[in-house]
Amino acid sequence: MSSSPLERLQRRFVRSVTFAADADLIAAVTGGGRLSAAEAIGVYRDAYPARLTEALGETYEACWRVMGDEEFFAAARDFIARAPSRSYNLSDYGESFPEFLEARPQAQGAPFLGDLARLEWAFLRLFHARAQEGLEPAALAAAAGPQSILRLGAACVLLSFKHSIYGIWKRDRADDTPLESGDWEGAQRLVLYKRGTNEIFTRELSVPEYAALTALAAGRPLGAALEYSGLDEEGARGLFAFVADARLVAEVVPEGHGSR
Amino acid sequence: MKSAPGVRAGMTGVGLRSVHYPYLLGRPRTAVDWFEAISENYMDSEGRPLEILLKIREDYPVALHGVSLSVGGVEGPRPEYFRRLRQLADRVDPFVVSDHLCFTGAHASNVHDLLPLPYTEEAIATVARNVAVAQDALGRRLALENVSSYLSYRESVMTEWEFLIAVARRADCRILLDVNNAYVSAQNHGFAAEDYIDAVPAELVAQIHLGGYSDMGAFLFDTHSRAPTPPVWELYRRAIRRLPDAPTLIEWDADIPDWAGLEAQAVKAREIRREEHELKPA
Secondary structure (H helix, E strand, O other): OOOOHHHHHHHHHHHHHHOOOOHHHHHHEEEOOOOOHHHHHHHHHHHHHHHHHHHHHHHOHHHHHHHHHHHHHHHHHHHHHHOOOOOOOHHHOOOOHHHHHHHOHHHHHOOOHHHHHHHHHHHHHHHOOOOOOOOOHHHHHHHOOOOOEEEEOOOEEEEEEOOOOHHHHHOOOOOOOOOOHHHHOOOEEEEEEEOOOOOEEEEEEOHHHHHHHHHHHOOOOHHHHHHHHOOOHHHHHHHHHHHHHOOOEEEEEOOOOOOO | OOOOOOOOOOOEEEEOOHHHHHHHOOOOOOOOOEEEEEOHHHHOOOOHHHHHHHHHHHHOOEEEEOOOOOOOOOOOOOHHHHHHHHHHHHHHOOOOEEEEOOEEEEOOEEEEEEEOOOOOHHHHHHHHHHHHHHHHHHOOOEEEEOOOOOEEEOOOOOOHHHHHHHHHHHHOOEEEEEHHHHHHHHHHHOOOHHHHHHHOOHHHEEEEEEOOOEEOOOOEEOOOOOOOOHHHHHHHHHHHHHOOOOOEEEOOOOOOOOHHHHHHHHHHHHHHHHHHHOOOOO
16 A cells, blocks of 8 residues: 555655665755754654653663763664654663663673663652552561461562672763772672552662562462472571561452462 | 633633642742643542642632643543543632644553644544543644644644644634744754744634744754743744734753743733834834
8 A cells, every 4th residue: 555645755754764864754854053964854753763762861861870971872873873762651661771781882890780780670669659658667567477478569679680780870960980890790689669659768778688579479379489499497487577567568468368 | 501600811821730739839929820731630639639739729810731632642542631631620610621633542552642644634633532522522623733843754744833733723723822842843954933923813812822942953853841942932932923812831840940930931922022012013
């Protein structure tokens, strides 16, 4: 089916902005002011990477700080050339930027960049999530048993990284001390969560704590999740106290109702 | 549809921007009558941005202004966009829901810019079709804003304002008249901005925007990075003579001043309206 004039024009315009100026579009327009047709199209073409770079910079602020302007802008330019924006919301742009950063040859000197970017993306998602007041500690303690399934609220994210990036992420913007490998060496597991308000909290998790919480998040009963994690009794008590105090549990599915 | 409390004729407002959140959350007395919120900044959020908007809404009328509807896009609107915008509108109860008379790219490659449409019958029909879908999905009328442009199409068969008016009449929607954009386009394309302002029927205008452009030497660029310039204020004075009831908004998106600096522009707009309608002898 042949396309209409407006369809053709819009296709050419998008191609001219995201790729290269289309000769047919240049012939179809007149530049405003003292601009030639190609220069006028260039106004839109120049604005496109600037706008998407700005969006990446807002989401991946810590990566930008670590990489510096020159390297971050170069990475953004290459990413934008490969990854069109498919969402109507500019804030959604850059979901695959962490993997892109990780795969860049320049990342060899900063192997933690992918993890740092993943943390920033997760933080953004949680920032926009609805604050959830989970069960009060007493209510949770009364309802939960070994066979119970503890459903975690939506405003709770479990993250596991190959590198220790929380300290880098939290680092003062004014602190320009060069990072050393000791700053990022070692795996790290975090839980990011909201508790009733839109303030975001972070807690570092041990390996067994992370295993227990991911098992709970996957729908395993409390007793099974703790057993799977390998937490000792004291560790299990400590984790449960944290989960209760942070009000991470939205719902307790009683024994016998848990299988899905 | 509920009517937002506090909406009154000729009120002046400003765009709600995050840099002013801390100040506004103190619930100070301000000289502005209303706020305009960028729809996309709130419709995909259940977090702090929405919380703040709803707090603002407790004290002020609010209008929602979108940048991503792409009402001139040949692919048509995205259903998910309307679902979320409807949800936001139902919560905020805005007195105006608006977007731009343009297209913003393609679904598979959104360029997030306000790309101009050719002034043709096909474009009018496309916009009218999309507005019908939008108004049906939202359960309220839209207002469409004239955009600044840096090029014109050889295939256009009418002036920009004839196109804007034809769209509003055909689509049964209203007009958000951006006086700055009219000035920028007039300077860039060599027509008289006064002709544009004078041609727009008062009954179609839901709202007025005022903003600042940057003079790039070869053309004027709609940057919203400064206060309206003297010729834009003069054009506003001309517009407000015929549109005394239209709510006016100061838009400022880059190099945003502190609250007092922004508020002063709203006060200036109010004063111009007052000079034209309250101080002049009948």
